[in-house]
Amino acid sequence: MIDLFSDTHTLPTDGMRAAMAAAEVGDEQLGEDPTTRRLEERVAGLLGKEGALFLPSGSMCNKVAIAAFTRPGDAVVCESRAHVMRAEGGGSAALSGIFFEPLVTAKGHFTPEQLGAVLNAGNLYQSRTALVALEQTHNFAGGTVWPLQQYRAVADLAHQRGAAVFTDGARVFNAVAATGIGVEQWSSPVDAIWVDFSKGLGGPGGAAIAGSRDFIERANRFKYLFGGAMRQSGILAAGALYGLDHNLGRLAEDNANAARLGQGLTALGLEVIAPESNMVFFTPPAGTDPAAFVAALTKEGVRCSPVAGRIRMVTHLGVSAEEIEKAIAAVARVVKR
Ligand SMILES: Cc1ncc(COP(=O)(O)O)c(C=O)c1O
Known part of the structure; x- marks a missing residue:
């Protein structure tokens, strides 16, 4: 067949399995898994952020990011076919009490004008737009790549109007390969961004979200709250590190x-x-x-x-x-x- x-059907290769079998491990919940910590440092460095957090899945990165940036009743702007809204069982609505404000686009990328029309500081009657969610590449729009200038303009506008911005970077490395634009350029305009190890990088699972020290602290609380804290996760993290070393290129x-x-x-x-x-x-x-x-x-x-x-x-x-x-x-x- x-x-x-x-690309979630990628199977760990013999080399990856050997690296996983040899991983040095400890209790991740206590911060004692050396391989997980090494992966988090690697991802934070790669994305130019103060810290990173290893989570069991990309879907959980979306949940944790939304929980960390919002309060119940807040609006989260996303594109109308965004994975976070369409393909995660309504998880963030259920867990964080937010609602999505979807913007309809042709190729998965909204304009600053579209965003400006829905951003809301909030008052007694109207919800605050707390967060803008971007997706790079955009899966259901066709694996489309945000143009960098538009991506930056959207993020800048959100910030000017008091909203945080995060990127579902499930396939941001495919965007890097397609454009030649380094991953830090997709990372620097946004407050948080995550990368997935179970897709093009070939790992069996796991994703890592990066952001400021303060964000990582809040995100870590929700990682525990949602049941995402692990034990000997170094076995998975070793697969992720192997993917970064061997499959990114x-x-x-x-x-x-x-x-x-x-x-x-x-x-x-x-x-x-x-x-x-x-x-x-x-x-x-x-x-x-x-x-x-x-x-x-x-x-x-x-x-x-x-x-x-x-x-x-x-x-x-x-x-x-x-x-x-x-x-x-x-x-x-x-x-x-
Ligand atoms: C754009 C996008 N976001 C999030 C996810 C969820 O990632 P994971 O499978 O690691 O939970 C996927 C999965 O295919 C995806 O395509």
Whole structure:
């Protein structure tokens, strides 16, 4: 099976497993796991922030960031298809008592004008906009990459109007590979940003959120409160460190494979959202149900998923350039039928 379902399907390699098996560990809840601490220092340095916190998942990073920056009743602005609002079971509404103020965009990136129209200082009647959530790259919009200038302008405006800003950086390293713009440039305009180890970096789990010392202190309280404090988490952290050392540099390959896949599907006459990173979204031929198309592709040995009325294919370290050609050929067979 050529697995283009998601980059979350990356499997730990033998090298990563060996690093995990050899990890020095301790009680993370007591701050005594040396490998987790090493990972947190590494991430804080990489992102140019005062500190970082290792958490079991990216979803928990979103929950913790929102809890740390808001009070119940606050508004959190995000894009209308943001993962934090659409794909986390309503978690932040349930846990933090916030509501989302979604902004509709074409490519996942709102403008300062759109943001300015909804930012609210709050009063007895209206909610305060406490936080603006960005997503880099934007998953459900097509793996799209925020233009840096717009990203900065949005963050600056939020700050001028008293709101904090954080970035769901589940795939920020794919944006770095796509643009050549260093990760610290995506980090410095925002108050907090997190990175995921279980996607392109190939780890089995875990994510780390970075921010100021004060933010990390508040975030750590919510990490405990939400049940995210761990014990011998160094085993996971070792996988994450291995991913940073060995797989960060190869994300450009995934982006290139997605570009080739996009070309191949376009050449078959399919309507494709031009890939900007490691995701390809396309519309099946007129009159074809995306789920039925996906089922037919599964029979041809290609796994992918229907997402928001389209079909999504995600490239990652488990899929080679040769398999991309095979996937294009499989789509061609299904289209022909
Ligand atoms: C944009 C985005 N944010 C957050 C997440 C959640 O990350 P995790 O799977 O580590 O919980 C995902 C997962 O695919 C994602 O695509």
